[in-house]
Amino acid sequence: xxxxxxxxxxxxxxxxxxxxxxxxxxxxxxxxxxxxxxxxxxxxxxxxxxxxxxxxxxxxxxxxxxxxxxxxxxxxxxxxxxxxxxxxxxxxxxxxxxxxxxxxxxxxxxxxxxxxxxxxxxxxxxxxxxxxxxxxxxxxxxxxxxxxxxxxxxxxxxxxxxxxxxxxxxxxxxxxxxxxxxxxxxxxxxxxxxxxxxxxxxxxxxxxxxxxxxxxxxxxxxxxxxxxxxxxxxxxxxxxxxxxxxxxxxxxxxxxxxxxx
Numbered sequence: 350x351x352x353x354x355x356x357x358x359x360x361x362x363x364x365x366x367x368x369x370x371x372x373x374x375x376x377x378x379x380x381x382x383x384x385x386x387x388x389x390x391x392x393x394x395x396x397x398x399x400x401x402x403x404x405x406x407x408x409x410x411x412x413x414x415x416x417x418x419x420x421x422x423x424x425x426x427x428x429x430x431x432x433x434x435x436x437x438x439x440x441x442x443x444x445x446x447x448x449x450x451x452x453x454x455x456x457x458x459x460x461x462x463x464x465x466x467x468x469x470x471x472x473x474x475x476x477x478x479x480x481x482x483x484x485x486x487x488x489x490x491x492x493x494x495x496x497x498x499x500x501x502x503x504x505x506x507x508x509x510x511x512x513x514x515x516x517x518x519x520x521x522x523x524x525x526x527x528x529x530x531x532x533x534x535x536x537x538x539x540x541x542x543x544x545x546x547x548x549x550x551x552x553x554x555x556x557x558x559x560x561x562x563x564x565x566x567x568x569x570x571x572x573x574x575x576x577x578x579x580x581x582x583x584x585x586x587x588x589x590x591x592x593x594x595x596x597x598x599x600x601x602x603x604x605x606x607x608x609x610x
Contacts, residue, residue, distance in 0.1 A: 357420045359384045359553050360405065360436075360523055365414035367404055367577075374400050375411070375577045382523065382553045387545070389568035390557045393597075397577035398557045402525050405555075406438045407431040418523075437521025439512045439529055447501035451492055451511050454500055455483040458518035486514040490544055505532035513544060524548070526556040530563055538563045565589070 358381040367375035374397045382388055390398045403409040405416060407428035416424045418434060426434070445454050459479045487493050490510040495503060500511060509529055516524060530538045538560050545554060545567065558564055564571065565585045572582040573594055581591055588594050 358382055358417070359419055360555075361417040361420075362405070363415040363417070365401075365404060365416065366412045367400060367409060368412045373577060375404060377414070378574075378577070378579055380572065380579070382555055384522070384551050384553055386553045386570065387568055388553075388555045388570045388572060389564045390555065390572050390574060391561075391564060392574035392580070395576075396574040398574055399527055400577070401574065402438065402527055402555070402557065406436055406525055408438075432519060432521075435520070435522035436525065437516040437519050437523065438525045438527070439509070439516050440527050445500040445508060445512060445515065448499055450497050450499055451487060451503065451514075452480075452483055452496040454511060455486050455514050455518050456480060458515045459483050459486075462519045483518070486518055487511075489517070489547055490514045491540065506534075506537075509533065510540070510544070513541075517548075522552060524552055524554045526554065526558075528558050529556065530558050530560050535560060535562070542567060 360380075360382040362378050362380045365375055365378040365380070366373065378401065380401075390401065392398055400409065404411050407423075407426060407430070411424060414424075415422055418426075418431070418436070423431060423434070432438075446457070449457070456479060459482050463479060484493070484496065487496050490513055492507060492510055492514065495507065500508060503511065509532055513526070513529060516526075530541050533540065541563060548554065556564070556567060568585055570582060571585055571588045573580040573588065581588070581594060583591070
């Protein structure tokens with residue numbers, strides 16, 4: 350992938366901290382993400398990776414520090430507003446409408462993006478362009494064959510793919526992916542990479558995953574979090590060569606896909 354770097358990051362944190370009671374789960378994190386960048390966050394369980402994404406997306410408020418979107422301070426901006434400003438997100442546990450079909454889940458996100466979500470129960474032909482876009486997104490993630498199946502009836506791995514389609518329906522400029530390959534056999538993780546390859550190059554993607562093979566094939570930059578702080582960051586080659594990272598996270602054999610993230 351071609352790296353696109355501009356002077357102003359599309360997303361930035363400055364000395365970001367979050368406490369749960371007396372426990373600091375995010376500590377003085379300085380982080381930048383540029384348009385088009387492909388970045389991965391790794392670290393042991395409990396390192397604060399999901400908490401950090403929750404802070405970026407607005408699901409959690411920081412205890413101190415700042416979050417900037419295109420240079421604009423959004424630290425106090427709501428999660429809903431951040432979505433409208435272009436921050437898309439998937440979760441460790443899927444956040445789909447379980448009783449609705451795959452097509453209906455994606456259509457609702459398309460309709461929300463275009464400001465017509467309240468018209469969901471009008472005849473489908475009333476919003477043909479939105480239905481077509483929903484179908485295009487289902488095709489992009491390989492779910493055309495299950496468009497009419499309820500989300501709760503889909504295998505968990507396919508629910509993760511559906512959640513990516515929902516996130517893309519909101520036309521994000523930043524996509525935060527929390528373990529998108531969960532539930533997908535390691536041998537099939539290339540499906541996630543194939544989907545990411547089809548994204549517009551200007552969309553920045555930040556990914557958390559336990560599949561180290563996926564992480565190393567996907568990322569231009571890898572940030573390692575330990576106890577809520579940035580331990581080290583660099584290119585995949587630099588991270589793989591870092592003895593501290595190899596010993597603690599990747600194992601002496603390098604990125605074999607079995608390390609915790």
